[in-house]
Amino acid sequence: MTSYLKRAIKDIRDNAFVSSVTIITVGLLVLMISTFILFWDNAGRIMEDWRKGIRIMAYLKTDIADEAIDVLMKKIQETEGVNEVRFISKQQALELLKEHMDHPGSILDSLEGNPLPNAFEIMTASGSDDNALTLQQVEALAINIKTYSEVDQVEYGQQWLKRFYSIFDLFRLVGFAMGGIFVLAAILIIANTIRLVIYTRQDELQVMRLVGAYDKFIKIPFYLQGVIQAGLGSSIGILILYAGYAYLVSSVEKGFLMIDFYFLSLKAWLFIIASSMLLGMLGCFLSLTKYLKD
Amino acid sequence: MNQNENKNAIIRLFHVHRSYGNKRALQDITLDVAKNEFIFISGPSGAGKTTLLKLLYLGERVNEGQVLVDGINLSRINKKSIPDLRRKFGIIFQDYKLISTKTVYDNIALVLEAVGHNRSQIPFKVRSVLRTVGMEEQINSYPPTLSGGEQQRVAFARAVATDPKIILADEPTGNLDNESAAIIMDLLIRFHTRGATIIVATHDMELIRKKGGRVLILKEGCIYSILFQESPRKLRR
Numbered sequence: 001m002t003s004y005l006k007r008a009i010k011d012i013r014d015n016a017f018v019s020s021v022t023i024i025t026v027g028l029l030v031l032m033i034s035t036f037i038l039f040w041d042n043a044g045r046i047m048e049d050w051r052k053g054i055r056i057m058a059y060l061k062t063d064i065a066d067e068a069i070d071v072l073m074k075k076i077q078e079t080e081g082v083n084e085v086r087f088i089s090k091q092q093a094l095e096l097l098k099e100h101m102d103h104p105g106s107i108l109d110s111l112e113g114n115p116l117p118n119a120f121e122i123m124t125a126s127g128s129d130d131n132a133l134t135l136q137q138v139e140a141l142a143i144n145i146k147t148y149s150e151v152d153q154v155e156y157g158q159q160w161l162k163r164f165y166s167i168f169d170l171f172r173l174v175g176f177a178m179g180g181i182f183v184l185a186a187i188l189i190i191a192n193t194i195r196l197v198i199y200t201r202q203d204e205l206q207v208m209r210l211v212g213a214y215d216k217f218i219k220i221p222f223y224l225q226g227v228i229q230a231g232l233g234s235s236i237g238i239l240i241l242y243a244g245y246a247y248l249v250s251s252v253e254k255g256f257l258m259i260d261f262y263f264l265s266l267k268a269w270l271f272i273i274a275s276s277m278l279l280g281m282l283g284c285f286l287s288l289t290k291y292l293k294d
Numbered sequence: 295m296n297q298n299e300n301k302n303a304i305i306r307l308f309h310v311h312r313s314y315g316n317k318r319a320l321q322d323i324t325l326d327v328a329k330n331e332f333i334f335i336s337g338p339s340g341a342g343k344t345t346l347l348k349l350l351y352l353g354e355r356v357n358e359g360q361v362l363v364d365g366i367n368l369s370r371i372n373k374k375s376i377p378d379l380r381r382k383f384g385i386i387f388q389d390y391k392l393i394s395t396k397t398v399y400d401n402i403a404l405v406l407e408a409v410g411h412n413r414s415q416i417p418f419k420v421r422s423v424l425r426t427v428g429m430e431e432q433i434n435s436y437p438p439t440l441s442g443g444e445q446q447r448v449a450f451a452r453a454v455a456t457d458p459k460i461i462l463a464d465e466p467t468g469n470l471d472n473e474s475a476a477i478i479m480d481l482l483i484r485f486h487t488r489g490a491t492i493i494v495a496t497h498d499m500e501l502i503r504k505k506g507g508r509v510l511i512l513k514e515g516c517i518y519s520i521l522f523q524e525s526p527r528k529l530r531r
């Protein structure tokens with residue numbers, strides 16, 4: 001195995017030009033794709049944050065007994081998709097309202113008693129949860145809650161949510177489409193690069209076969225070269241991306257972005273490098289198998 | 295073709311045909327080459343000399359007929375055994391087939407490594423084989439920087455480095471002056487006396503005349519004649 005590795009490294013050096021072209025190509029592709037992943041990942045995370053804590057307010061009718069409220073609260077609590085239910089009594093609601101007003105006392109004091117209803121604040125499963133609700137599910141849940149006889153009205157920011165969700169869906173669709181195009185382009189470019197490599201080295205491949213080299217003697221160093229070049233290329237791509245990221249984060253004034261902008265996780269970039277290496281080997285395997293067929 | 299001859303044959307061709315599209319490169323070739331024979335294949339350009347050699351190491355396949363090499367029927371050979379078949383041969387290709395991105399040393403070392411030569415002895419072996427063809431000085435040169443004749447000598451060195459049973463030499467002196475050609479012929483004769491079977495394709499009649507031996511003459515893909523060269527006059531017919 002070490003002798004195969006030695007030959008692979010020697011071959012990379014002997015074919016310095018083609019090797020550099022290959023490594024640079026892989027580097028650029030990885031830079032392109034991981035830049036995209038970086039932005040998509042951050043944008044997605046930010047949007048998920050916004051989505052968090054979608055709540056449904058259920059206002060109760062005035063003449064409900066405390067026991068009935070407890071029973072209803074339990075029922076809602078056990079409903080699928082509900083994370084948390086909080087009871088907000090009308091007194092609490094009034095306190096909250098007073099806190100939020102600039103000049104408390106003025107209007108509120110002139111009121112006879114408390115006009116506000118008792119309410120439940122229902123937090124739905126959201127963003128970071130596995131069972132996060134879609135807009136349709138939130139709607140269905142709200143309608144379901146409204147069917148309880150104790151409930152007078154429900155409210156969940158319908159309009160705003162609808163618009164937000166359609167933007168989010170569009171964002172995801174565009175992301176997948178672009179990601180798909182990038183990956184497709186990458187595969188095409190890599191296939192062509194490997195074809196170039198095989199083309200420039202066909203003499204060598206032919207000679208080795210004609211003198212009676214076994215297939216594995218020819219193939220294994222080739223695979224190793226694919227793996228090494230893809231590994232080098234993708235590492236370079238990610239390093240450049242990291243440099244760019246670090247520059248951006250340090251040069252843009254803190255707080256200007258108003259959001260936390262994270263770099264890819266260690267897992268993500270190990271994944272990118274590993275899949276590049278796998279792709280490099282697979283590409284070599286497929287094209288060599290085709291080339292050495294007869 | 296007597297029984298004795300058949301038993302001794304290391305290479306047998308039996309009614310072999312090979313065409314490229316409409317072009318018939320070889321037609322109805324039947325030939326036995328004995329173990330340790332030194333045979334020439336001659337004939338004008340395009341007669342099929344190179345094609346005939348290619349059929350032996352499965353550089354090409356026959357369209358019809360049978361080829362046997364060292365008891366192996368090439369029509370029935372298992373794909374996995376093709377490298378083993380090719381290891382019986384040392385081949386000097388008409389176009390040399392040297393790897394241009396590798397040094398002279400690496401060109402030969404790679405082949406030795408490929409056929410499983412003892413790794414520790416490769417440097418020594420490469421040097422000694424280059425010395426025999428007078429190319430030791432250029433051991434670190436790249437083939438494109440060598441003259442045609444120098445490349446030919448490297449190709450020769452590579453072919454014989456593995457001590458093959460059968461040497462196929464396709465125009466091995468085509469690019470050489472008389473002196474270098476004589477050196478190559480001497481080397482071929484040396485391998486012949488050591489027990490190798492030698493097949494030389496050439497249209498260099500001078501070479502054939504000097505060496506003598508059986509000569510297969512091809513013309514337009516057919517056997518024109520097989521003769522035993524002893525004197526220059528017979529060939530002129």
Ligand SMILES: Nc1ncnc2c1ncn2[C@@H]1O[C@H](COP(=O)(O)OP(=O)(O)OP(=O)(O)O)[C@@H](O)[C@H]1O
Pocket residue numbers: 314317318319337338339340341342343344345346388497
């Ligand atoms: N790969 C090929 N495709 C098509 N035709 C071919 C191919 N190889 C050989 N031929 C044809 O087959 C015939 C025999 O070719 P071959 O190379 O065997 O001749 P040759 O006797 O070696 O000639 P030379 O002395 O010029 O080397 C030629 O007419 C040639 O054009």
Ligand SMILES: [Mg+2]
Pocket residue numbers: 343344345388464
């Ligand atoms: Mg020829």
